Amino acid sequence: MVSVAANPSRQFSPHSRVAVLLPLPLAGLYDYLTGVESLQAGDFVAVPLGRREVIGVVWGEATGGVAEAKLKPVIRRLACPPLPAISRKFIDWVAGYTIAPPGAVLRMAMSVPQALEPLRDLVACRAAMVLPEIKLTEARRRVLRVAGDLPPLLPADLAREAGVGPAVVKGLLEAGALEPVPMAPPPPFASPDPDHPGPSLSPGQQAAADHLRQAVAGGFSVSVIDGVTGSGKTEVYFEAIAAALAAGRQSLILLPEIALSAQWLERFRRRFGVEPAQWHSELSDAKRRDTWRAVVAGTAKVVVGARSALFLPYKELGLLIVDEEHDAGFKQDDGVAYHARDMAVVRGQLGGCPVVLASATPSMETVANIASGRYTRLHLPDRHAGAALPAMDLIDLRRDPPPRGFWLSPLLVKAVEDTLAAGEQAMLFLNRRGYAPLTLCRKCGHRLQCPHCTAWLVEHRGAGRMVCHHCGHHVRPPTKCPQCEAEDSFAACGPGVERIAEEAAHRFPNARIGVMASDTVTGPQQAADFVRRVAEHEIDLLIGTQIVAKGYHFPLLTLVGVVDADLGLDGGDLRAGERTHQLLCQVAGRAGRAERPGRVLLQTFQPAHPVMVALTSGGRDDFIEAEAEARRLAGMPPYGRLAALIVSGPEAGAVDDFARKLARAAPSLEGFQVIGPAPAPLALLRGRHRRRFLIKVRRDVALHGPLRAWLAAVPAPSAIRVQVDVDPYGFL
Numbered sequence: 001m002v003s004v005a006a007n008p009s010r011q012f013s014p015h016s017r018v019a020v021l022l023p024l025p026l027a028g029l030y031d032y033l034t035g036v037e038s039l040q041a042g043d044f045v046a047v048p049l050g051r052r053e054v055i056g057v058v059w060g061e062a063t064g065g066v067a068e069a070k071l072k073p074v075i076r077r078l079a080c081p082p083l084p085a086i087s088r089k090f091i092d093w094v095a096g097y098t099i100a101p102p103g104a105v106l107r108m109a110m111s112v113p114q115a116l117e118p119l120r121d122l123v124a125c126r127a128a129m130v131l132p133e134i135k136l137t138e139a140r141r142r143v144l145r146v147a148g149d150l151p152p153l154l155p156a157d158l159a160r161e162a163g164v165g166p167a168v169v170k171g172l173l174e175a176g177a178l179e180p181v182p183m184a185p186p187p188p189f190a191s192p193d194p195d196h197p198g199p200s201l202s203p204g205q206q207a208a209a210d211h212l213r214q215a216v217a218g219g220f221s222v223s224v225i226d227g228v229t230g231s232g233k234t235e236v237y238f239e240a241i242a243a244a245l246a247a248g249r250q251s252l253i254l255l256p257e258i259a260l261s262a263q264w265l266e267r268f269r270r271r272f273g274v275e276p277a278q279w280h281s282e283l284s285d286a287k288r289r290d291t292w293r294a295v296v297a298g299t300a301k302v303v304v305g306a307r308s309a310l311f312l313p314y315k316e317l318g319l320l321i322v323d324e325e326h327d328a329g330f331k332q333d334d335g336v337a338y339h340a341r342d343m344a345v346v347r348g349q350l351g352g353c354p355v356v357l358a359s360a361t362p363s364m365e366t367v368a369n370i371a372s373g374r375y376t377r378l379h380l381p382d383r384h385a386g387a388a389l390p391a392m393d394l395i396d397l398r399r400d401p402p403p404r405g406f407w408l409s410p411l412l413v414k415a416v417e418d419t420l421a422a423g424e425q426a427m428l429f430l431n432r433r434g435y436a437p438l439t440l441c442r443k444c445g446h447r448l449q450c451p452h453c454t455a456w457l458v459e460h461r462g463a464g465r466m467v468c469h470h471c472g473h474h475v476r477p478p479t480k481c482p483q484c485e486a487e488d489s490f491a492a493c494g495p496g497v498e499r500i501a502e503e504a505a506h507r508f509p510n511a512r513i514g515v516m517a518s519d520t521v522t523g524p525q526q527a528a529d530f531v532r533r534v535a536e537h538e539i540d541l542l543i544g545t546q547i548v549a550k551g552y553h554f555p556l557l558t559l560v561g562v563v564d565a566d567l568g569l570d571g572g573d574l575r576a577g578e579r580t581h582q583l584l585c586q587v588a589g590r591a592g593r594a595e596r597p598g599r600v601l602l603q604t605f606q607p608a609h610p611v612m613v614a615l616t617s618g619g620r621d622d623f624i625e626a627e628a629e630a631r632r633l634a635g636m637p638p639y640g641r642l643a644a645l646i647v648s649g650p651e652a653g654a655v656d657d658f659a660r661k662l663a664r665a666a667p668s669l670e671g672f673q674v675i676g677p678a679p680a681p682l683a684l685l686r687g688r689h690r691r692r693f694l695i696k697v698r699r700d701v702a703l704h705g706p707l708r709a710w711l712a713a714v715p716a717p718s719a720i721r722v723q724v725d726v727d728p729y730g731f732l
Ligand code: ADP
Pocket: 199, 200, 201, 202, 205, 227, 228, 229, 230, 231, 232, 233, 234, 235, 236, 384, 553
């Protein structure tokens, strides 16, 4: 593990050497000369790399591999605050744990290069009042038109808006056709007010909040708010944020991307008077830049964001909260494969600050950490204000099947009708986008498949497309079978939400139906609008994928029907049962959140499955106990450890050759088991052939050392990629 940032305030005098970490996936540390200025660890610097100029971070002592005469000097130090020492330590730690290049991790912390340039250089431009005599190309005309229509923009933003290269804007500025205007500094983030009046807490909530307030005053600790949906977990952790604010320290709340809703922000605003800073994939560049700077300056006091917010350079982080800690969205599988919950705990430990995990269905990992005494459990067993948990019942599809070609059992249809007749709202949940997951030719049995992936094309009837959900490849639905050339011979197999919406329109002709899936509701604005329509009862029947399962609170929603409760159980991955249980609890939690009691109906072919039994008999603890026992016996996480290697490349033969070579060099150690190589279930993905190794290691046996040595001993040829995934969650 690279770990050189140990001395946080290390100074490097002029004309000495330093190691600089560059935010590039393959780069490690490079030595440079310091130039005339002295530098300190954490400084952002521009350095030459080949013919390019790259921005990196002064990491520590020079590594000394290169002769002094060959070293190039640092070009300049950027006028922005240094990357804090804890952030540097954290980057080294994450790189070490995930076996990723430190440069790839640094890149996640520096995702906003513009933020590093001093603000006074930020000059916006607008069209000049009097246009000088210049030659007007089409590109120049476009820029001037955009500049005339919009308020002053930064040159880069203007170029992007006009769809031209930056040189065009530069040329117009120099010619005087655009004129510079100083940019107003961004408005600072308003400080949330910890003393803004909040709700009065129930005794159980108060006890949990008191514990958290104390935790905020101490150093590192991990507390788990384990409370049923609607028990007030959010209100309770808001008290911890209030305590951190009062102590003048920053708080970070990590949420699964789709749970960061307008409803959540509105609740925050009600409690603290203002909105928090946000960090997610849809921020504009300007917002991203301002937020990054406010985080490093310590003026953004509360940040709420998706997993990548963990890597922001907090000046003085005093509290880390991971809400819905069990959510699979916290695991990143591409690039640096990390789990944001686990890394949040590490970040808390490195920074000496408390961590709070919240969930109605804590992960098996967290349950094990509670059992071993590492984490403290705060239990909220009841819904707020006496709202009852919804009654959950199974519909045995073997006994009460839907009519042929339909998907809703008569029992579910009747329940929806009754609910709508009572003036209440119902929801049908199916975790599958599109119209049908599989399309086949009735004549010859040919199945429409993605040419780049081992996957069926999913029909999206609304959009008139067949789409691959893995790579995005799409085509118009063919009219002729590509194999037997029969006309109009295709049959759609199985349902997606679009098909359920079609059936619902037929069954409930008077209901106002709304479909919510990530391809029909894209972006926070649309989601907010949809949620408002449900909340204002402009929609009677809500049909959706897991995007509807998260955190929303609809007082009139009293019935949830799960169209296919067995869906997540197929595939047999290690966490299939756990995940299905969590998801269905979450979905069920949408029902009956106010005065009116809720009801949940689960359509299943496996009524005796432990997950179904646990859901309907309320036996969560028994289920967890049984699941834990099975994992313990099998040596599976959290009682054993896993890592995965995915070898991929454009040619199957070369991938197999390399995988075999890797297999021959596998360590043979007691308690370190290498399984594979085997073709991945997704044997072809985006045109790359994939083979997998699974490494299963006993808890008391080292994983990282042997794994690193193994990979170093068998370097991959350039066409082949080896993706390392420590603690994998996906097994495709
Ligand atoms: P959870 O996060 O556990 O699902 P929430 O924090 O979302 O629960 O609370 C559920 C609902 O109950 C929310 O509308 C919330 O505003 C309300 N609520 C929870 N606790 C209180 C309280 N002490 N006073 C008033 N309303 C509360």
